[in-house]
Amino acid sequence: MTISSDRKKVLVFRELPPDQLARLQARHDVTVANPRLPEQLPAFQAALATAEGLIGSSYKIDEALLAAAPRLKVISSVSVGVDNYALDALAARGIVLCHTPGVLTETTADTIFSLVMATSRRLVELAGLVREGRWTRNIGEELFGWDVHGKTLGILGFGRIGQAVARRAALGFGMPVLYHSRRPVDLARKAPELAGKALHTPLDELLRHADIVAAVLPLSNETRGLMGGREFGLMKPGAIFINGGRGATVQEAALLDALDHGTLRAAGLDVFATEPLPMDSPLRTHPKVTALPHIGSATVETRYAMAVLATTNLLQALAGERPTAVFEMTAG
Numbered sequence: 001m002t003i004s005s006d007r008k009k010v011l012v013f014r015e016l017p018p019d020q021l022a023r024l025q026a027r028h029d030v031t032v033a034n035p036r037l038p039e040q041l042p043a044f045q046a047a048l049a050t051a052e053g054l055i056g057s058s059y060k061i062d063e064a065l066l067a068a069a070p071r072l073k074v075i076s077s078v079s080v081g082v083d084n085y086a087l088d089a090l091a092a093r094g095i096v097l098c099h100t101p102g103v104l105t106e107t108t109a110d111t112i113f114s115l116v117m118a119t120s121r122r123l124v125e126l127a128g129l130v131r132e133g134r135w136t137r138n139i140g141e142e143l144f145g146w147d148v149h150g151k152t153l154g155i156l157g158f159g160r161i162g163q164a165v166a167r168r169a170a171l172g173f174g175m176p177v178l179y180h181s182r183r184p185v186d187l188a189r190k191a192p193e194l195a196g197k198a199l200h201t202p203l204d205e206l207l208r209h210a211d212i213v214a215a216v217l218p219l220s221n222e223t224r225g226l227m228g229g230r231e232f233g234l235m236k237p238g239a240i241f242i243n244g245g246r247g248a249t250v251q252e253a254a255l256l257d258a259l260d261h262g263t264l265r266a267a268g269l270d271v272f273a274t275e276p277l278p279m280d281s282p283l284r285t286h287p288k289v290t291a292l293p294h295i296g297s298a299t300v301e302t303r304y305a306m307a308v309l310a311t312t313n314l315l316q317a318l319a320g321e322r323p324t325a326v327f328e329m330t331a332g
């Protein structure tokens with residue numbers, strides 16, 4: 001990467017905290033334009049033509065958009081997931097892609113574990129009973145929940161966040177953990193606290209044995225639609241499905257079918273194939289679904305930490321240094 005140290009054109013395509021925007025403005029010529037807002041789209045498109053650095057998230061940066069950015073050297077994503085970026089086109093042009101691994105791991109694991117709790121103990125449904133003035137007598141068996149402690153948790157995607165979910169489950173709730181990932185993790189060396197408590201398990205076997213299955217997979221050609229009718233059909237009768245990775249790793253029609261006509265107890269979803277979730281999606285109001293508006297990392301502290309890391313990554317790359325968190329195109 002050869003980028004000299006003079007002022008560069010930077011395009012910010014999602015709001016940044018004022019102090020992080022000021023860090024960028026002190027060193028570079030910055031345009032802030034949100035392409036999701038129709039009134040700002042022309043400014044975004046105009047700035048693309050000269051931009052050397054982009055920073056933002058939640059917007060598809062596809063090949064056509066990259067073609068309109070001939071001087072682009074670096075994209076700094078305020079996210080760990082990189083499914084919004086045309087990776088092959090970036091690699092072909094030698095454009096550096098940075099992201100925000102690590103700083104959101106624990107917060108996202110908290111969110112995923114809250115979905116485990118909420119679905120098992122029917123928290124949202126039963127809180128609604130109180131809120132709506134329908135708590136008029138002790139609840140009966142038909143509204144009882146399901147224990148979380150001691151249940152077997154199956155985790156799909158055993159990277160940073162998957163392992164953080166496993167720690168909560170195994171160390172806090174006495175849950176045996178099965179995990180599915182591309183390859184076994186050397187737990188004795190990388191996460192000794194989980195050694196002997198989390199077992200690498202082929203997908204079908206995991207689905208057959210887990211009481212609760214939590215997906216924390218990145219979206220890629222390999223994981224798109226990974227959970228379909230066959231996979232939901234393999235799950236234990238009465239099991240729960242959680243998705244905290246990416247929506248499109250699940251075939252939503254198959255999930256609905258498993259909830260309506262299969263034996264799935266409930267689903268807890270933070271992510272959807274289309275976001276925001278369309279008004280006519282049956283998942284929005286399904287009685288067995290706890291749906292969240294993609295809040296995995298959405299705490300004050302963590303969103304700020306993500307913005308700081310993304311800003312640092314961009315400044316480093318534009319200064320010709322190796323950024324703290326480069327997404328390695330061949331990693332997995």
Ligand SMILES: NC(=O)C1=CN([C@@H]2O[C@H](COP(=O)(O)OP(=O)(O)OC[C@H]3O[C@@H](n4cnc5c(N)ncnc54)[C@H](O)[C@@H]3O)[C@@H](O)[C@H]2O)C=CC1
Pocket residue numbers: 080081082101102104108156157158159160161162180181182183216217218219220222223244245246270271294295296297298332
């Ligand atoms: N709901 C939310 O707000 C958030 C969602 N995410 C999602 O979670 C994903 C995971 O984040 P990290 O744990 O930091 O990533 P990571 O790279 O540390 O872990 C990914 C894991 O998935 C596994 N994997 C990848 N492809 C696979 C395949 N084809 N089959 C089986 N396993 C496969 C990898 O082996 C690895 O264990 C992100 O890519 C993002 O999409 C991340 C943060 C917040």
Ligand SMILES: O=C(O)C(=O)CO
Pocket residue numbers: 078079080081082104296297298
């Ligand atoms: O970082 C990500 O990939 C998210 O989904 C939001 O934090």
